[in-house]
Amino acid sequence: MYHNKLKTYNLLKKENGFTIIEMLLVVFIIAIVATVISMIYIYSVRSQKDLLSKAGTESNLRVTMYSIAKDIREATTVTIARNDYIMFNSGSDTIEYELTPANGTYTLNKKITSGGSSTTKFVMEYITDSNIFSYYLKSPGAALTAPLSEHLSDFKLINLSFTINKEPSIPARAVNLSTMVSLRNRP
Numbered sequence: 001m002y003h004n005k006l007k008t009y010n011l012l013k014k015e016n017g018f019t020i021i022e023m024l025l026v027v028f029i030i031a032i033v034a035t036v037i038s039m040i041y042i043y044s045v046r047s048q049k050d051l052l053s054k055a056g057t058e059s060n061l062r063v064t065m066y067s068i069a070k071d072i073r074e075a076t077t078v079t080i081a082r083n084d085y086i087m088f089n090s091g092s093d094t095i096e097y098e099l100t101p102a103n104g105t106y107t108l109n110k111k112i113t114s115g116g117s118s119t120t121k122f123v124m125e126y127i128t129d130s131n132i133f134s135y136y137l138k139s140p141g142a143a144l145t146a147p148l149s150e151h152l153s154d155f156k157l158i159n160l161s162f163t164i165n166k167e168p169s170i171p172a173r174a175v176n177l178s179t180m181v182s183l184r185n186r187p
Contacts, residue, residue, distance in 0.1 A: 050173065057164055057175045064108075064124050065160055069181045071095055071110075072158055078183075081148040081155070083131040097123070099130055104168055106130055126166045128174065134159040136180075157182055 018026075075088035075095075084099040084106075094113040099106040106127040111120045134143040136157040143159070144151050161178035165171070 053166070054173060054175060057166065058177065061124070061162055061164055061175055061177050065162065065177060065179055068097065068123070068160060069179060071097075072160075072181045073184050075183055078152060078155075081133070081135055081146060081152060083133055083146045086133050086158075097133075099127065099132065105165070108132070124162070124164070126164050126168075128163045128165050128168060129161070132161055134161065155183075 071090060072086075072088070074090045076090060078086065078088040079094075080087040085097065087094065087096045089095075092114060096111040096113075097108060098111070099108055101107075102125065105125065106129075107125045108123040108127060109120055110123050111118055133146070135146060135148055135151070135155040136143055136159065137151065137155055138157070144155060148155065158181045159178060160181060161176075163174050163176050165174035167173050
């Protein structure tokens with residue numbers, strides 16, 4: 001009987017809970033795991049956002065380059081050719097593409113003059129390099145020195161080269177695209 005009382009006393013005396021140190025240790029480990037998981041999630045969201053932004057910029061740039069290349073292919077006479085500016089005739093219209101400085105980058109505008117009236121359209125912004133047009137006599141070959149005066153009616157190819165960066169302080173976010181355009185109306 002004494003033995004049964006001792007067993008009961010020992011069972012009652014034995015603690016079945018956790019100590020405060022064990023609880024604090026568990027809370028600390030959970031906090032570390034939650035911090036790591038949230039940092040991974042935030043990094044993932046930022047990376048996804050950067051990728052989507054870069055893809056959107058690249059898509060817009062491709063459409064813009066296609067439009068500029070189409071205009072240049074239809075040019076009949078090029079009257080001014082510089083690295084940051086080109087003026088040409090296309091049918092009865094005069095078309096000008098010009099870079100203008102804007103907040104540390106450049107903005108590209110298109111001016112169309114037709115029948116004495118002019119309209120200027122915004123084309124693209126956040127261009128980081130002012131040398132977007134390069135001129136060639138043939139492919140492959142060395143680029144002609146711009147502004148062109150001597151070979152203004154001889155060159156056959158124009159290289160369009162754009163670097164777009166909405167955040168110039170972060171070079172890794174830049175989008176670079178270039179294309180070579182052949183003038184159709186050149187022998």
